[in-house]
Amino acid sequence: MNRPGNDAPPxxxxxxxxxxxxxxxxxxxxTLERLADAAAxxxxxxxxxxxxxxxxxxxTEDHARFAEAEPIPGPTSQALAQAAGQHGIVIVxxxxxxRAAGLYHNTAVVFDADGSTAGLYRKMHIPDDPRYYEKFxxxxxxxxxxxxxxxxxxxxxxxxxxxxxxxxARLTALTGAQILCYPTAIGWLPEEKDEWGASxxxxxxxMMRSHAIANGVFVAAANRVGLEGDIQFWGASxxxxxxxxxxxxxxxxxEETLVVECDLSLIDTARIHWPFLRDRRIDAYDGLRKRYxxxx
Amino acid sequence: MNRPGNDAPPxxxxxxxxxxxxxxxxxxxxTLERLADAAAxxxxxxxxxxxxxxxxxxxTEDHARFAEAEPIPGPTSQALAQAAGQHGIVIVxxxxxxRAAGLYHNTAVVFDADGSTAGLYRKMHIPDDPRYYEKFxxxxxxxxxxxxxxxxxxxxxxxxxxxxxxxxARLTALTGAQILCYPTAIGWLPEEKDEWGASxxxxxxxMMRSHAIANGVFVAAANRVGLEGDIQFWGASxxxxxxxxxxxxxxxxxEETLVVECDLSLIDTARIHWPFLRDRRIDAYDGLRKRYxxxx
Numbered sequence: 166m167n168r169p170g171n172d173a174p175p176x177x178x179x180x181x182x183x184x185x186x187x188x189x190x191x192x193x194x195x196t197l198e199r200l201a202d203a204a205a206x207x208x209x210x211x212x213x214x215x216x217x218x219x220x221x222x223x224x225t226e227d228h229a230r231f232a233e234a235e236p237i238p239g240p241t242s243q244a245l246a247q248a249a250g251q252h253g254i255v256i257v258x259x260x261x262x263x264r265a266a267g268l269y270h271n272t273a274v275v276f277d278a279d280g281s282t283a284g285l286y287r288k289m290h291i292p293d294d295p296r297y298y299e300k301f302x303x304x305x306x307x308x309x310x311x312x313x314x315x316x317x318x319x320x321x322x323x324x325x326x327x328x329x330x331x332x333x334a335r336l337t338a339l340t341g342a343q344i345l346c347y348p349t350a351i352g353w354l355p356e357e358k359d360e361w362g363a364s365x366x367x368x369x370x371x372m373m374r375s376h377a378i379a380n381g382v383f384v385a386a387a388n389r390v391g392l393e394g395d396i397q398f399w400g401a402s403x404x405x406x407x408x409x410x411x412x413x414x415x416x417x418x419x420e421e422t423l424v425v426e427c428d429l430s431l432i433d434t435a436r437i438h439w440p441f442l443r444d445r446r447i448d449a450y451d452g453l454r455k456r457y458x459x460x461x
Numbered sequence: 462m463n464r465p466g467n468d469a470p471p472x473x474x475x476x477x478x479x480x481x482x483x484x485x486x487x488x489x490x491x492t493l494e495r496l497a498d499a500a501a502x503x504x505x506x507x508x509x510x511x512x513x514x515x516x517x518x519x520x521t522e523d524h525a526r527f528a529e530a531e532p533i534p535g536p537t538s539q540a541l542a543q544a545a546g547q548h549g550i551v552i553v554x555x556x557x558x559x560r561a562a563g564l565y566h567n568t569a570v571v572f573d574a575d576g577s578t579a580g581l582y583r584k585m586h587i588p589d590d591p592r593y594y595e596k597f598x599x600x601x602x603x604x605x606x607x608x609x610x611x612x613x614x615x616x617x618x619x620x621x622x623x624x625x626x627x628x629x630a631r632l633t634a635l636t637g638a639q640i641l642c643y644p645t646a647i648g649w650l651p652e653e654k655d656e657w658g659a660s661x662x663x664x665x666x667x668m669m670r671s672h673a674i675a676n677g678v679f680v681a682a683a684n685r686v687g688l689e690g691d692i693q694f695w696g697a698s699x700x701x702x703x704x705x706x707x708x709x710x711x712x713x714x715x716e717e718t719l720v721v722e723c724d725l726s727l728i729d730t731a732r733i734h735w736p737f738l739r740d741r742r743i744d745a746y747d748g749l750r751k752r753y754x755x756x757x
Contacts, residue, residue, distance in 0.1 A: 289742050294734075309745055329737050331627030331675055332746050339754040361704075368674045368705045375671030378664045379627055408657075409664045438590075441625050445752070446585050449605055450628050453749045456741070458635040 175428040176317045178344060178383065179208035180402040182421045184391030185220050189233070192218050193241055197248055199422055204252035208424045209278070209317040212257040212387040214402075215325050215350040216271070220393045222261065226301040234263035237285065242274055250280025255315045257322055259348035261302075262287070271303040273322040273348055277315045284313035288324040289333060296354060296395055299326070312342035318429055321345045321382075328369065328386070332453065334376035343429050347373060347386040352398035366399055366417075374409040381407040381436040383427045390420060407435035472613045474640060474679065475504035475720040476698040478711050480687030481516050485529070488514050489537055493544055495718055500548035504720045505574070505613040508553040508683040510698075511621050511646040512567070516689045518557065522597040530559035533581065538570055546576025551611045553618055555644035557598075558583070567599040569618040569644055573611045580609035584620040585629060592650060592691055595622070608638035614725055617641045617678075624665065624682070628749065630672035639725050643669060643682040648694035662695055662713075670705040677703040677732040679723045686716060703731035 181199045185192045196217050203211050216222065218241050222230045235241055237260060245258040255278050262272035271288035287306030291299045310333055312321035321342025327333040328347055337345055351369060353362045370386075377384040383406060390400035403414040404425045415421040436442055452458050477495045481488045492513050499507050512518065514537050518526045531537055533556060541554040551574050558568035567584035583602030587595045606629055608617035617638025623629040624643055633641055647665060649658045666682075673680040679702060686696035699710040700721045711717040732738055748754050 289745060290740050292740065305742070326740070329675060329735065330741065331631065332741065332749060335627065336748050339748060339751065364704050364706050371667055371670050371705055372674055374667050378668055379625060408660050409667055410660050439625065444586050444588065444622070445626065445628065446601070447750050447752055449585060450750050452632050452635060453628060454743050454746050455635065456743055458632070
């Protein structure tokens with residue numbers, strides 16, 4: 166198979182899968198260590214899990230937890246920026262953002278390898294399900310779907326619940342993303358795991374593999390691991406290529422950093438062999454902006 | 462898990478996977494026999510493979526092959542309508558339609574269980590790849606994405622290449638489809654199979670499972686089987702539930718009819734547990750009607 170496109174060297178992409186204790190400073194310090202370790206292993210683009218700085222805050226609706234948020238820039242984002250510059254790596258960091266009084270977001274920041282901020286993405290699709298009460302905390306994003314040029318490629322970010330929406334992946338890919346990163350916090354509930362746990366995990370991975378295939382991009386998903394209250398976060402972070410092939414997947418039990426090589430020239434190769442972007446019927450997609458297409 | 466929604470009995474859904482010889486009358490007769498067999502096994506909704514009445518016509522660009530097309534209604538569609546009425550089954554039939562002089566489509570017809578026509582779908586996304594020269598033959602559909610009420614549920618149809626487009630599945634689901642049928646003709650090319658065959662098949666199935674999950678619908682894919690010229694059609698027809706769970710899959714070598722039970726009340730259950738339709742950001746999807754979102 167010929168591989169036209171750029172001759173750039175492959176990019177080493179990492180996902181860091183962690184468990185969190187109650188201490189924010191300890192969680193951040195542990196993540197900074199893992200970033201150093203990933204960089205030492207050759208990682209160039211590193212995706213952290215959703216809200217890596219603490220326990221997943223949305224299992225209850227608790228006004229006190231808003232105190233965990235920070236402005237951006239703020240102490241935690243600055244620590245990530247410093248790490249990015251120090252190690253010369255791109256970092257995708259997921260933060261609980263305090264934008265203004267009473268205005269909070271679930272926000273991902275892409276830090277370029279010199280420590281500068283390449284861009285912000287504010288989670289667009291906000292879930293609200295038992296023990297995932299995110300609509301209480303997070304204002305839906307108003308920046309749209311985006312991607313950002315970095316030293317090691319153009320990085321798009323969607324966050325957790327966005328995973329289930331093909332629209333989010335498509336729009337992000339159409340902005341030129343080469344690697345689509347998904348900081349994530351998803352796990353099993355005790356009353357569901359035995360019967361539906363395997364199916365839930367497979368559906369989650371299937372959706373993101375489909376985004377890679379449909380859009381001809383690399384997808385990297387970093388999930389949380391460990392038991393927090395009722396939720397057993399299922400780990401299984403992974404990276405897939407533009408054909409949906411699994412390049413690597415972490416386990417479901419332990420903290421782990423996965424580093425895999427991504428040949429970005431495969432994006433062009435995949436898309437000229439599976440030319441979906443060529444054939445989209447943009448003249449017929451108006452209905453996608455509707456809630457439902459009831460037939461009267 | 463509680464299952465609100467309708468109390469209708471489950472629906473028996475079948476996919477018929479065939480190989481084709483050169484004789485159209487023999488192919489149609491064999492399919493009519495398989496339809497009778499499926500009905501005898503309890504099938505209520507039956508999906509045929511793409512262009513079931515003959516060898517896949519698009520491996521070359523040959524003006525003579527347009528003679529294989531028929532108007533709708535025409536002899537082949539009438540044979541299917543008669544079979545639907547005779548057996549009391551819904552049939553999704555894929556036909557090479559001659560709509561007018563020089564205007565041909567790749568069209569699926571949904572026949573209701575009384576033999577009437579529930580509706581037509583004309584393939585919207587038309588491929589053009591080595592040995593799949595469909596842009597030469599088929600005018601892109603102008604009916605949009607649709608679904609139709611039948612005796613056994615509301616049926617949506619997309620055709621083959623549509624499989625790779627999340628937009629097609631989403632729009633069809635938004636019209637109320639409960640079962641999304643994909644008549645298909647996809648296979649391996651000899652120069653690719655050893656290295657990429659398994660990955661190609663997995664990507665194909667992954668995409669349609671993702672459509673089931675993202676939209677909370679049943680998906681039934683009927684694929685061709687057997688060697689025709691250079692293409693080894695890979696069979697592996699399947700049906701999945703709204704969680705993406707595989708309900709059944711045929712083999713990759715032989716003709717086969719799969720009949721599985723689909724509990725349509727699962728659609729509501731799936732969607733209230735995974736409420737993606739609730740959370741779509743229809744205010745932010747304008748870009749889906751664009752070819753690309755270049756950043757100037």
